[in-house]
Amino acid sequence: MAEDLRTERKGLILAVKDLPTLPKVLDEVARLVERSDSSTEEVAKLISMDQVLSAKVLKMVNSPIYGFPGRISSIQHALVLLGFNVLRGIIVSTSVFEIMSENMVGLWEHSLGVALASSTVARAAGLRDPEEYSVAGLLHDLGKVVATVQLPELKGEIEQAVKTKDLMYIEAEKEVLGFGHDRINAWLADHWKLPPNIKEGLSYHHKPHLAQLYPDMACAVHIGDFMARVFEYGFGGDDNATYLRPEALKRLKLKPADVERILDHLCEQFLEIADLSFS
């Protein structure tokens, strides 16, 4: 594909005026967080002013994905327990998925499944702050959503290629767009100023062995994606098990017994999140 066409498409995807806008409150919150003299109380108060947004955030943090079902009753409590990065990720995901049409419900379910599976993997590997892995899982296919919104006419072409040539979605993206959603994820992460560990999870979940800065994050989301696909929880765009990188299991020191524990947990929990909608 000609280089200029590729550049043009990157431009189209990142055309800021059409990108899903994040709630204004997020900018103000980000400014507040950067100041050293701000308190969680002030930050919580600011988020709570947007009632619709805080209701969505609370619904999400109280889902089994984050492991505190039904126990977080306020934004402030959520901030203390989960930290600002996680809250920020949840706000980004609800804002982006809100614009999705009905026919992308499968991708939302897949994202929820990967969120649950990624944090389950992180817990099994004994990693700190498993909630951050949930958020990276939740956002790992953001690029697919945004590409669909910005280049709707090419989405049909990608789906057609998946079907007729039996490609994986990312292979079809590379054929049609010239790049995959992992690249789009990296651009979006910069654009929306996501934290670097989350960015690494988003942009390296297909090639965790190449992640340099936060390989644990990339590996956990990689394995999470694989698990959600094996259970066929939701629909990520194609029905394939991804190639499970042995390096990822090795890096997180997961043995077959750990994998079985992860599977056990997922069997239980996939049921629980089945009625979590994004609206």
Place this chain on the structure above:
Amino acid sequence: MQKLPLSLARPGMILAKPVSRADGIAVAAQGTELSQGLLDRFDSMGVDAVVVEGNPVNLEGAAGDISYEKRAERLDHLFRKHAGDAWMGQIKKLLYDYFKLKAAGMAAVKAAAAPPREG
């Protein structure tokens, strides 16, 4: 184990998980056999779904419907691009054995349970 909307739950099914009201107070324990009276009470309490043993209702394609037998069967299709890859073959076998074992466990539970009553 299957999560069902309350409208599809029937007397005779066994709860695989406790049922709680929206405020978190548990109203029925795991292992309880559902009766019409219990279902009516759940309804009036605003409970909208229950998790029951086995896979009594065919919710084909619904998210969260996990039938182990079906998961094992689907592996051939899901792993079709990795045929001949020794490593992925190992992973597939681990998953296959896992789902088969789970399916056998479920079948044993089902066989041990009393046959569902009529009505």
